[in-house]
Amino acid sequence: xxxxxxxxxxxxxxxxxxxxxxxxxxxxxxxxxxxxxxxxxxxxxxxxxxxxxxxxxxxxxxxxxxxxxxxxxxxxxxxxxxxxxxxxxxxxxxxxxxxxxxxxxxxxxxxxxxxxxxxxxxxxxxxxxxxxxxxxxxxxxxxxxxxxxxxxxxxxxxxxxxxxxxxxxxxxxxxxxxxxxxxxxxxxxxxxxxxxxxxxxxxxxxxxxxxxxxxxxxxxxxxxxxxxxxxxxxxxxxxxxxxxxxxxxxxxxxxxxxxxxxxxxxxxxxxxxxxxxxxxxxxxxxxxxxxxxxxxxxxxxxxxxxxxxxxxxxxxxxxxxxxxxxxxxxxxxxxxxxxxxxxxxxxxxxxxxxxxxxxxxxxxxxxxxxxxxxxxxxxxxxxxxxxxxxxxxxxxxxxxxxxxxxxxxxxxxxxxxxxxxxxxxxxxxxxxxxxxxxxxxxxxxxxxxxxxxxxxxxxxxxxxxxxxxxxxxxxxxxxxxxxxxxxxxxxxxxxxxxxxxxxxxxxxxxxx
Amino acid sequence: xxxxxxxxxxxxxxxxxxxxxxxxxxxxxxxxxxxxxxxxxxxxxxxxxxxxxxxxxxxxxxxxxxxxxxxxxxxxxxxxxxxxxxxxxxxxxxxxxxxxxxxxxxxxxxxxxxxxxxxxxxxxxxxxxxxxxxxxxxxxxxxxxxxxxxxxxxxxxx
Numbered sequence: 266x267x268x269x270x271x272x273x274x275x276x277x278x279x280x281x282x283x284x285x286x287x288x289x290x291x292x293x294x295x296x297x298x299x300x301x302x303x304x305x306x307x308x309x310x311x312x313x314x315x316x317x318x319x320x321x322x323x324x325x326x327x328x329x330x331x332x333x334x335x336x337x338x339x340x341x342x343x344x345x346x347x348x349x350x351x352x353x354x355x356x357x358x359x360x361x362x363x364x365x366x367x368x369x370x371x372x373x374x375x376x377x378x379x380x381x382x383x384x385x386x387x388x389x390x391x392x393x394x395x396x397x398x399x400x401x402x403x404x405x406x407x408x409x410x411x412x413x414x415x416x417x418x419x420x421x422x423x424x425x426x427x428x429x430x431x432x433x434x435x436x437x438x439x440x441x442x443x444x445x446x447x448x449x450x451x452x453x454x455x456x457x458x459x460x461x462x463x464x465x466x467x468x469x470x471x472x473x474x475x476x477x478x479x480x481x482x483x484x485x486x487x488x489x490x491x492x493x494x495x496x497x498x499x500x501x502x503x504x505x506x507x508x509x510x511x512x513x514x515x516x517x518x519x520x521x522x523x524x525x526x527x528x529x530x531x532x533x534x535x536x537x538x539x540x541x542x543x544x545x546x547x548x549x550x551x552x553x554x555x556x557x558x559x560x561x562x563x564x565x566x567x568x569x570x571x572x573x574x575x576x577x578x579x580x581x582x583x584x585x586x587x588x589x590x591x592x593x594x595x596x597x598x599x600x601x602x603x604x605x606x607x608x609x610x611x612x613x614x615x616x617x618x619x620x621x622x623x624x625x626x627x628x629x630x631x632x633x634x635x636x637x638x639x640x641x642x643x644x645x646x647x648x649x650x651x652x653x654x655x656x657x658x659x660x661x662x663x664x665x666x667x668x669x670x671x672x673x674x675x676x677x678x679x680x681x682x683x684x685x686x687x688x689x690x691x692x693x694x695x696x697x698x699x700x701x702x703x704x705x706x707x708x709x710x711x712x713x714x715x716x717x718x719x720x721x722x723x724x725x726x727x728x729x730x731x732x733x734x735x736x737x738x739x740x741x742x743x744x745x746x747x748x749x750x751x752x753x754x755x756x757x758x759x760x761x762x763x764x765x766x767x768x769x770x771x772x773x774x775x776x777x
Numbered sequence: 778x779x780x781x782x783x784x785x786x787x788x789x790x791x792x793x794x795x796x797x798x799x800x801x802x803x804x805x806x807x808x809x810x811x812x813x814x815x816x817x818x819x820x821x822x823x824x825x826x827x828x829x830x831x832x833x834x835x836x837x838x839x840x841x842x843x844x845x846x847x848x849x850x851x852x853x854x855x856x857x858x859x860x861x862x863x864x865x866x867x868x869x870x871x872x873x874x875x876x877x878x879x880x881x882x883x884x885x886x887x888x889x890x891x892x893x894x895x896x897x898x899x900x901x902x903x904x905x906x907x908x909x910x911x912x913x914x915x916x917x918x919x920x921x922x923x924x925x926x927x928x929x930x931x932x933x934x935x
Contacts, residue, residue, distance in 0.1 A: 449824050493856065495859070674885075682927070702858060733813030
């Protein structure tokens with residue numbers, strides 16, 4: 266790996282990517298993506314999924330490279346924006362920023378909000394940079410390796426991705442896996458690729474092409490979220506005074522505390538980001554725990570320790586970048602946000618997977634280099650231009666939600682200029698809100714929806730080659746190992762839920 | 778806790794029903810084939826069956842338990858149903874859909890805003906109209922000027 270040829274390749278690829286990322290159009294969409302991402306991330310209650318699904322329809326009208334550059338920008342931009350609300354309002358802008366509240370808000374109360382904001386921006390940038398460097402180094406290697414994969418390996422990989430994603434999310438494991446199945450089922454609606462037969466279309470012509478990811482994402486994330494928050498959400502008071510460029514200059518002590526937590530956070534984040542099912546949220550909590558453990562004086566944490574915001578913010582931004590590795594090189598998204606990005610590629614007729622890196626290098630490396638540009642832009646947006654976002658935090662929510670609702674409707678309508686598409690969003694909004702009330706998670710559904718049809722293809726292929734012999738799934742070492750891991754995940758969750766069950770039974774027995 | 782139990786019973790029952798329906802359709806309307814040569818119905822049948830099993834498990838656990846939280850294990854407490862927001866949001870989207878197909882984009886924006894305003898006590902008619910004007914300008918800029926889409930701004934169907 267350290268051979269000069271490897272480095273030469275890397276630089277050639279980087280140059281190719283930069284060439285594409287620096288085209289006026291791509292540059293513009295990258296800037297648009299990160300700006301919108303920061304804005305929507307900074308608004309509490311609008312997480313990365315809502316932000317991405319709101320802007321999803323616009324990607325239909327763009328070139329595929331520009332589309333994912335923009336959607337990617339929204340994705341990692343929300344992590345920057347989310348920390349603003351955490352620090353100033355004590356309300357996380359997105360779940361991955363929740364841990365930043367612990368020390369960010371106390372810092373703001375001590376009048377150090379400006380330093381907290383500038384230092385999180387810098388550590389976010391460090392985290393993201395390390396994530397991108399790892400992505401540049403490992404993606405081609407993983408893609409090369411994955412070229413050997415057969416259908417059994419892909420099936421096992423998708424299974425592990427789905428299982429891991431649904432067990433890592435909080436809430437009931439049974440319900441999460443059930444929702445994965447619901448998602449797969451919805452994904453199977455439409456024309457069967459092998460036989461051309463229509464499945465679950467009930468005679469409707471519109472259903473022959475399948476349900477649209479757009480309608481599902483907008484309904485279950487966007488509108489359902491909106492219904493729940495219109496009347497319950499109260500924007501907080503923001504103290505804008507004291508957030509000046511001059512006040513953002515950190516002290517010598519702050520700077521000396523920047524490097525190690527950032528690097529540790531970036532390492533933790535890069536690792537968890539690349540794993541399926543984990544990601545920014547878990548990485549930021551891990552990083553916080555690590556910072557507390559290595560600190561000379563752990564009692565400072567929770568009272569405005571700057572390491573407590575630097576580490577987690579580096580971690581969640583690194584995780585956001587490395588999450589692209591499995592999505593683009595294997596075609597396996599580890600989180601619903603990446604499933605949306607994968608969905609956009611599929612809609613544009615591009616199959617993510619090991620061949621993407623070799624067959625569409627301009628797209629892959631263009632995207633990677635756009636991450637650099639996007640993160641530099643985010644640094645600018647979050648330090649010299651921070652005042653804008655701080656002001657936007659106090660925009661009253663009652664003015665915002667008609668606008669969000671309007672952009673959902675017009676966005677969906679703009680794709681085909683068909684009323685049918687909005688009716689589908691309305692249907693999925695009702696379903697999504699019902700799911701929310703019943704405690705059925707929406708994220709596994711979207712993952713299942715995107716991966717379901719691909720899983721069917723690989724499942725059928727494996728068994729066609731083997732003549733219906735199921736041992737084909739465990740014949741090859743890689744797929745056998747992965748299926749073994751799946752079994753372990755299942756076993757572990759069953760055992761741990763039984764344990765918990767017994768504990769609650771004992772506890773409630775004690776009450777009586 | 779009572780709410781937790783009811784919530785899980787409904788969730789389990791709906792999942793069970795959905796799975797049975799999905800598998801049932803596959804078994805009755807599509808050919809299953811054999812594992813060596815799968816028909817279009819085989820994979821959906823398997824998924825439906827697994828879904829029905831999981832739904833059945835959620836339902837059984839919710840019925841067995843004195844309090845359903847053990848099944849759900851939910852961090853979030855059950856939230857109250859926001860009836861007013863639900864009705865208003867769905868009505869606003871419906872109004873938009875109907876008006877845009879008959880009368881074009883501009884009236885549809887105003888219809889959506891005026892209906893959506895019913896969800897909040899703070900949105901008075903003048904404020905709502907101002908929001909609608911702002912959105913019209915934004916929509917014209919983004920979708921017509923930048924993306925170059927062929928929207929009908931005003932139409933008369935009769």
